Amino acid sequence: MKRNAIAFWGASVLFLAAILLSAELVANEYWFFAGYVILQFIVLSVAWTILGGYAGYVNFGTSAFFGVGVYTAVFLVSAVGAPLPVQIAIAAVVGAILGFAVGLLTLRMQGIFFSIATIAITIIIETAVTNWRELGGAAGIQIQRPPVTAPFHTYVQMLVFVQAVLVVISVAIARYMQNSWIGRGLQALRDDELAAECTGVPTLRLKLIACVISGALMCAAGAPAAMYLQYADPASAFNLNYSVSVLAMALIGGTAHWIGPVIGAILLGVTQQVLTVTISSEVNVLVLGVMLVLFVVGAPEGIIGLFKRRRPEGKA
Amino acid sequence: MTSTDTTALPLLRIGALTKRFGGFTALDNVSVDIKPGERFGLIGPNGSGKTTLINCISGAFRTEPSTVVFDGEDITRLPPHVRTRRGIARSFQIPRPFRSMTVIENLMVAADFTSATHLRLTAEDHRDQAVTILQQMGLANKANARVTGLSQVELRKMELARAMATRPKLLISDEAMAGLSGSEVDEVLDLLLKLAGESITIIMIEHIMHAVMRFSERIMCLDAGKIIAIGQPSEVMANARVQEAYLGT
Numbered sequence: 001m002k003r004n005a006i007a008f009w010g011a012s013v014l015f016l017a018a019i020l021l022s023a024e025l026v027a028n029e030y031w032f033f034a035g036y037v038i039l040q041f042i043v044l045s046v047a048w049t050i051l052g053g054y055a056g057y058v059n060f061g062t063s064a065f066f067g068v069g070v071y072t073a074v075f076l077v078s079a080v081g082a083p084l085p086v087q088i089a090i091a092a093v094v095g096a097i098l099g100f101a102v103g104l105l106t107l108r109m110q111g112i113f114f115s116i117a118t119i120a121i122t123i124i125i126e127t128a129v130t131n132w133r134e135l136g137g138a139a140g141i142q143i144q145r146p147p148v149t150a151p152f153h154t155y156v157q158m159l160v161f162v163q164a165v166l167v168v169i170s171v172a173i174a175r176y177m178q179n180s181w182i183g184r185g186l187q188a189l190r191d192d193e194l195a196a197e198c199t200g201v202p203t204l205r206l207k208l209i210a211c212v213i214s215g216a217l218m219c220a221a222g223a224p225a226a227m228y229l230q231y232a233d234p235a236s237a238f239n240l241n242y243s244v245s246v247l248a249m250a251l252i253g254g255t256a257h258w259i260g261p262v263i264g265a266i267l268l269g270v271t272q273q274v275l276t277v278t279i280s281s282e283v284n285v286l287v288l289g290v291m292l293v294l295f296v297v298g299a300p301e302g303i304i305g306l307f308k309r310r311r312p313e314g315k316a
Numbered sequence: 317m318t319s320t321d322t323t324a325l326p327l328l329r330i331g332a333l334t335k336r337f338g339g340f341t342a343l344d345n346v347s348v349d350i351k352p353g354e355r356f357g358l359i360g361p362n363g364s365g366k367t368t369l370i371n372c373i374s375g376a377f378r379t380e381p382s383t384v385v386f387d388g389e390d391i392t393r394l395p396p397h398v399r400t401r402r403g404i405a406r407s408f409q410i411p412r413p414f415r416s417m418t419v420i421e422n423l424m425v426a427a428d429f430t431s432a433t434h435l436r437l438t439a440e441d442h443r444d445q446a447v448t449i450l451q452q453m454g455l456a457n458k459a460n461a462r463v464t465g466l467s468q469v470e471l472r473k474m475e476l477a478r479a480m481a482t483r484p485k486l487l488i489s490d491e492a493m494a495g496l497s498g499s500e501v502d503e504v505l506d507l508l509l510k511l512a513g514e515s516i517t518i519i520m521i522e523h524i525m526h527a528v529m530r531f532s533e534r535i536m537c538l539d540a541g542k543i544i545a546i547g548q549p550s551e552v553m554a555n556a557r558v559q560e561a562y563l564g565t
Contacts, residue, residue, distance in 0.1 A: 192415075195408065199397075
């Protein structure tokens with residue numbers, strides 16, 4: 001256990017150092033644009049897995065949380081000119097509150113009913129923002145990036161580093177939860193909610209914790225997107241594609257372990273970027289759908305499930 | 317009215333409990349006291365309200381205030397997990413294991429969430445406790461097996477072991493012997509008798525009559541949500557209404 005922790009934090013430091021170093025070594029700005037999107041999807045999929053994987057509550061509302069993160073940043077920039085770290089921190093707080101509220105309203109529903117409720121919430125929030133004139137309404141809103149500070153040469157390079165920090169934070173949280181009593185309780189309630197209650201697991205409280213943490217991370221991941229695009233509009237910030245992509249990434253990677261969504265997000269994220277560049281941005285939705293079907297049929301426990309099956313399990 | 321009175325205080329008091337589902341009355345004015353350390357048998361034909369009563373005690377169903385009093389406290393407002401922590405554990409008629417876990421992990425859930433000092437005890441402490449219970453249940457050799465690979469009798473024992481891992485004062489066994497062979501019935505029965513010997517109060521729901529007769533100090537028979545007989549096993553068995561309910565005259 002100890003050695004695992006050292007390896008994990010060592011790898012995290014190396015990862016962040018590599019991102020910092022790339023700002024010096026990589027000249028082509030495209031790599032940062034593409035890398036940012038993939039990192040953002042890693043954070044979103046890991047956050048999704050905390051509720052959707054560990055607890056088994058399939059959330060279609062990723063785009064609601066992402067969009068709220070985007071618009072929290074937009075609001076803070078246009079109202080008080082808040083700096084990026086403040087945007088992200090407040091977006092996380094807003095996400096946590098939203099997660100708590102959504103959880104209280106919907107977590108008594110199970111299975112497909114919960115999922116439908118999360119879609120409904122996405123539509124409600126998107127409609128509200130669309131009609132919020134101070135935030136640009138349906139036409140969207142443009143925002144100005146502040147000048148970039150050293151050691152970064154461009155603002156996008158800095159955003160990539162910031163998103164990489166969020167990756168480390170979200171994976172660290174997911175990893176902690178998975179190995180702690182919280183993870184065991186969530187796993188128990190995913191298997192059987194009544195049996196979990198009767199074994200002493202406070203199921204509603206644990207689900208709320210998962211909802212709050214998942215929501216906070218999703219909103220935090222969305223906050224820098226405002227500065228990344230320098231523009232926000234409801235139709236793209238609350239696009240259902242975020243929900244579907246993130247769900248596909250988590251399921252394809254596997255949701256029983258934090259590494260699953262990381263693998264899934266890298267695999268699908270890279271595929272999407274390659275397809276967008278080589279063919280068209282529309283094709284990647286098709287490929288996403290085909291891959292999801294293939295994995296649901298061929299590897300229902302995702303990529304990590306394939307590896308687990310290899311290991312001798314039937315020896316007992 | 318002296319010291320004997322306090323020891324005779326019921327561990328569990330069901331007071332005038334009525335449970336309706338829409339127009340259907342599943343339990344009709346049921347009252348019973350269960351003494352600490354008692355071995356209590358609960359019988360009745362299918363649909364007579366046995367499992368409904370268990371669900372009311374364990375908290376899966378909510379009931380009117382002060383209809384369920386445990387250890388001197390009204391627990392009708394408490395959710396199931398709090399009742400479990402207070403000392404009520406149960407098994408399920410159809411086993412409900414945590415399927416993605418191993419046997420010992422199933423027990424560790426109980427240890428993690430019911431020990432008040434769970435932040436101070438290490439995972440190793442919990443594992444040791446779980447191993448001890450598995451040994452007691454004769455499941456130690458299956459500790460690291462997946463529950464999906466267990467036989468029916470092992471699954472039943474695992475559920476009882478998981479219930480025991482919550483360190484209950486009251487254990488409710490809901491048809492833990494259903495579908496088992498004759499020798500397996502005896503195995504589970506011996507286990508329950510052993511647990512009762514450790515001053516755990518046990519309510520046993522069972523259809524297998526010789527098992528209930530051997531186990532129980534007192535038997536209660538439900539029919540259509542009403543108590544039709546309660547008392548010594550032999551008395552209850554001799555009761556005309558019980559025979560009628562079971563055999564349909």
